[in-house]
Amino acid sequence: MVRLLAAATFLIGTTAAFAQTSGIPPEDFSNTRRLAGDAINVCFDITSLGRPFDEAVAKAIGDALFLKVNVIEGFGGFPLNGDGFMDELSLAMNNTCDMFMGVSVSANTPFSEAFSITRPYATIPFVLSVSDPDWQKLSDIPKDKRLGTAMASMGEMNYITWAQQQPKADRWVRLPYADYDKMATRVLDGTIAGMILWQPALARLKAERTDAEALRVIANDPLPEAYVRVGALVSSRNSFLRSQVDQAIDALVADGTIDGLLEQFGYEGHAGE
Amino acid sequence: MRINSLKTLLVASTAFAALSAPAVYAQSDTAAQTPASAMDNYTPVTEDMLVDPPAQDWLMFRGAYNNQGYSKLDLINKDNVGKLQLAWAWPMAEAGIQETAPLVHDGIMFLQTNNNIVEALDAKTGDLIWQYRHVLPEIPASWSYQANQARRQKASIALYDDKVILTTVDAKIVVLNAKDGKVAWEKQVLDYNVGYSYTVGPLVADGKIISAISGCSIAGTAGGCYIMAHDINTGDELWRFNTIDDPDNPKQQESWGDVPPENRWGGTPWTTGSYDPETKTTYWGVGMPGPYAELIRGSGDGSVLYTNSTVALDTETGKLKWYYQHLPRDNWDLDSPFERILVDQEVDGETHKMLVTVAGKNGIAFALDRDTGEYLWSLETVYQNVVTSIDDDGTVNINEDLVSQAVGEEFLICASVSGGKLWQAGAYSPLTNAYFVPLTEACNTVAPTQTEFTAGNAVGSVKFGPRVLPEGQTNAGLVEAIDVNPEQGESKWEYRSRPTPTSSVLATAGGLVFGGDAARDVKAWDQETGDVLWTQRLNAPIGGYPMTYEIDGEQYLVIPTGYSNSASSIASAFPEIPLPTGSGNSIFVFKLPKSDS
Numbered sequence: 001m002v003r004l005l006a007a008a009t010f011l012i013g014t015t016a017a018f019a020q021t022s023g024i025p026p027e028d029f030s031n032t033r034r035l036a037g038d039a040i041n042v043c044f045d046i047t048s049l050g051r052p053f054d055e056a057v058a059k060a061i062g063d064a065l066f067l068k069v070n071v072i073e074g075f076g077g078f079p080l081n082g083d084g085f086m087d088e089l090s091l092a093m094n095n096t097c098d099m100f101m102g103v104s105v106s107a108n109t110p111f112s113e114a115f116s117i118t119r120p121y122a123t124i125p126f127v128l129s130v131s132d133p134d135w136q137k138l139s140d141i142p143k144d145k146r147l148g149t150a151m152a153s154m155g156e157m158n159y160i161t162w163a164q165q166q167p168k169a170d171r172w173v174r175l176p177y178a179d180y181d182k183m184a185t186r187v188l189d190g191t192i193a194g195m196i197l198w199q200p201a202l203a204r205l206k207a208e209r210t211d212a213e214a215l216r217v218i219a220n221d222p223l224p225e226a227y228v229r230v231g232a233l234v235s236s237r238n239s240f241l242r243s244q245v246d247q248a249i250d251a252l253v254a255d256g257t258i259d260g261l262l263e264q265f266g267y268e269g270h271a272g273e
Numbered sequence: 274m275r276i277n278s279l280k281t282l283l284v285a286s287t288a289f290a291a292l293s294a295p296a297v298y299a300q301s302d303t304a305a306q307t308p309a310s311a312m313d314n315y316t317p318v319t320e321d322m323l324v325d326p327p328a329q330d331w332l333m334f335r336g337a338y339n340n341q342g343y344s345k346l347d348l349i350n351k352d353n354v355g356k357l358q359l360a361w362a363w364p365m366a367e368a369g370i371q372e373t374a375p376l377v378h379d380g381i382m383f384l385q386t387n388n389n390i391v392e393a394l395d396a397k398t399g400d401l402i403w404q405y406r407h408v409l410p411e412i413p414a415s416w417s418y419q420a421n422q423a424r425r426q427k428a429s430i431a432l433y434d435d436k437v438i439l440t441t442v443d444a445k446i447v448v449l450n451a452k453d454g455k456v457a458w459e460k461q462v463l464d465y466n467v468g469y470s471y472t473v474g475p476l477v478a479d480g481k482i483i484s485a486i487s488g489c490s491i492a493g494t495a496g497g498c499y500i501m502a503h504d505i506n507t508g509d510e511l512w513r514f515n516t517i518d519d520p521d522n523p524k525q526q527e528s529w530g531d532v533p534p535e536n537r538w539g540g541t542p543w544t545t546g547s548y549d550p551e552t553k554t555t556y557w558g559v560g561m562p563g564p565y566a567e568l569i570r571g572s573g574d575g576s577v578l579y580t581n582s583t584v585a586l587d588t589e590t591g592k593l594k595w596y597y598q599h600l601p602r603d604n605w606d607l608d609s610p611f612e613r614i615l616v617d618q619e620v621d622g623e624t625h626k627m628l629v630t631v632a633g634k635n636g637i638a639f640a641l642d643r644d645t646g647e648y649l650w651s652l653e654t655v656y657q658n659v660v661t662s663i664d665d666d667g668t669v670n671i672n673e674d675l676v677s678q679a680v681g682e683e684f685l686i687c688a689s690v691s692g693g694k695l696w697q698a699g700a701y702s703p704l705t706n707a708y709f710v711p712l713t714e715a716c717n718t719v720a721p722t723q724t725e726f727t728a729g730n731a732v733g734s735v736k737f738g739p740r741v742l743p744e745g746q747t748n749a750g751l752v753e754a755i756d757v758n759p760e761q762g763e764s765k766w767e768y769r770s771r772p773t774p775t776s777s778v779l780a781t782a783g784g785l786v787f788g789g790d791a792a793r794d795v796k797a798w799d800q801e802t803g804d805v806l807w808t809q810r811l812n813a814p815i816g817g818y819p820m821t822y823e824i825d826g827e828q829y830l831v832i833p834t835g836y837s838n839s840a841s842s843i844a845s846a847f848p849e850i851p852l853p854t855g856s857g858n859s860i861f862v863f864k865l866p867k868s869d870s
Binding site: 023025026027028045047048049050075078080082083084085087088089102103104106124146151152153154156157160161164173174175176177178179182198228230 | 368369370421490491492493495531532533535536538563564568569570571678679680722723726727728836837838841842854855856858
């Protein structure tokens with residue numbers, strides 16, 4: 001009980017309060033211990049771009065550990081500023097989820113005492129996609145054209161960081177998009193010349209939209225490469241599970257299972273870090 | 274995610290749908306029979322009443338169209354406030370964040386709590402008459418934000434005719450029969466599936482339901498954040514004003530630089546507006562732009578109108594009469610949506626019609642001419658470092674040294690993302706010409722960054738540090754009394770305390786100001802001097818919107834208490850004051866002993 005209250009107090013005390021301040025009443029944190037037996041609750045962000053891939057990885061981890069995976073859908077629909085995100089994530093990791101898949105593992109990954117972060121199970125790049133057949137790399141795009149970037153993404157950060165170091169005349173005007181589908185539409189109708197987005201988003205576009213056939217990936221030059229390391233969160237209530245999951249990820253990376261899943265879903269990148 | 278919560282909501286929704294709302298619980302069978310007769314005397318709320326509310330009632334969010342949070346009642350006053358006794362108390366229907374604004378008419382209290390639950394209570398006895406639980410649609414798994422907002426449903430409901438009007442987390446206007454709590458009609462205003470959600474209550478004015486939507490920082494709501502008017506009888510939409518895309522104003526478009534409307538977010542008007550019936554003008558405050566940092570949003574040094582502005586709208590057409598921007602080029606989530614108070618003062622035979630507000634989280638008080646939007650004066654309250662100066666013409670100059678030029682560049686910003694000022698409303702007293710404002714001294718670090726919580730998803734573009742006190746400050750709490758006149762605002766008195774104020778404040782004709790703090794203490798201050806004339810410790814941080822009413826010659830004082838994120842987010846500044854681990858969401862109703870009434 002003391003541990004739970006301490007955790008709850010920490011979370012409430014440190015959760016960033018955004019535009020419309022929120023928070024969690026302490027009694028919303030349950031103090032029960034799940035009797036999981038041979039199963040684990042694995043949660044997913046239903047809006048995640050890599051959702052099917054993440055579930056396949058979760059099932060592979062479950063198989064490796066002889067655990068049944070209970071798939072729990074949820075999460076998503078948050079404002080761009082993350083308002084309410086840490087509240088809901090902390091509640092979920094305290095009350096419901098043993099593991100939460102598809103998390104971006106980076107220096108900026110948010111954390112709380114409700115969960116810890118696993119090793120990354122895949123590293124997947126951002127790509128630059130255009131429809132104009134004359135362009136082979138970013139520097140081929142005239143500077144008076146506009147680019148789109150996936151809002152708040154590693155790819156966007158990569159572009160902004162590069163652009164801030166260039167004279168204004170050498171930058172492209174960049175527009176942030178929160179909806180990759182709309183961003184693709186704007187590439188196809190010529191509003192923007194190209195878009196920097198996570199490669200699984202492009203894979204999904206190509207799978208879902210016939211007009212996305214016109215979209216192709218060109219080289220990022222002169223930008224450095226940007227990528228996301230994808231991992232999972234494990235509930236702090238089960239530190240043993242965390243070490244087991246890390247070992248399972250290592251094994252699945254080593255035996256080629258993850259690489260096989262990347263290929264199956266049409267994702268670029270590679271297994272592990 | 275609060276998966277358990279969602280399940281609970283679904284189960285609750287199903288159960289109550291089967292029973293057909295309103296529900297009366299087993300434990301309240303007796304109460305449900307006895308006080309129903311209290312409804313016998315309930316009369317319709319007329320337009321005349323809304324324009325000039327009866328002193329014994331509290332008909333809307335802040336008591337009157339002017340949002341002053343002032344009551345003409347003076348039975349409880351400086352001489353007898355120390356004798357207040359508990360009349361009755363009532364627990365909220367569910368846990369959540371305490372931001373309730375109770376209303377009273379003809380001896381009936383209407384109390385909205387979290388998850389859009391409305392209860393009618395006999396305001397004299399505290400007996401339950403009916404309860405309405407909003408039946409939510411089947412909640413999509415991607416609906417976590419609305420679940421979060423439902424736990425924190427803020428502000429007000431509205432009364433009109435024989436109806437109670439509420440706005441809901443699933444972006445509906447719901448109209449209930451005041452007598453029995455049954456749904457008269459409801460209207461789906463905007464699509465909650467793309468992220469729209471009501472977090473503040475409506476204003477009934479000029480025969481219209483005027484409301485403002487939230488959720489304007491969600492991917493699917495790009496380009497549209499609205500103040501809207503709907504027909505009071507049919508729910509038909511009459512007009513809408515978009516706070517981030519005004520095709521009638523080229524200046525507004527230019528202020529976003531290269532960013533077209535479909536790449537704009539924010540501009541949420543998340544405090545219920547005020548209304549001047551003489552000019553048929555409604556005044557609303559507008560929140561921050563999205564994304565927070567201009568480095569991310571791509572708007573360059575543009576002022577990003579109408580974020581952090583006051584907008585004055587014609588209630589007949591929804592057209593903009595004027596705007597004034599309290600904080601241009603916001604980079605730090607220093608929203609400016611808070612209460613806009615309408616003040617009339619006669620000086621040397623001339624009536625001055627002002628709008629007074631501590632508009633934003635940085636705590637700066639402003640006075641404007643409310644017919645023209647002309648800037649009159651401003652006054653700093655808590656320590657802030659984002660505004661360097663305000664010109665005579667009202668142009669606000671920001672501290673450009675605090676604008677991040679690189680991803681990850683971090684600055685200490687005062688006041689903090691939770692204020693300074695927050696939703697807790699100040700009150701204006703025409704008795705003393707003073708504006709009383711609950712504030713917090715706080716700073717936090719702010720840095721634009723990539724966070725991408727789930728891989729590839731567009732959520733999270735600014736990193737905030739924890740709230741801390743400004744250097745040299747040991748008291749988090751400040752209640753500032755500002756002497757208001759058309760020429761200037763001056764500090765009348767300051768009440769500083771270790772704990773932060775956590776409730777709105779109420780001013781009364783008894784010469785008192787009521788409010789409370791994180792230490793669970795409700796206080797009554799002398800409007801003239803700031804002396805504390807009464808203190809009562811309750812069960813939880815004081816919250817919501819204290820209000821007052823009169824029945825049978827007795828004045829009642831309502832104090833909400835409960836879970837307060839405003840308290841917990843700066844609790845490290847007053848570690849000697851423990852916060853309760855339970856929410857304790859309740860209202861406590863005080864009155865004087867019979868002999869003193």
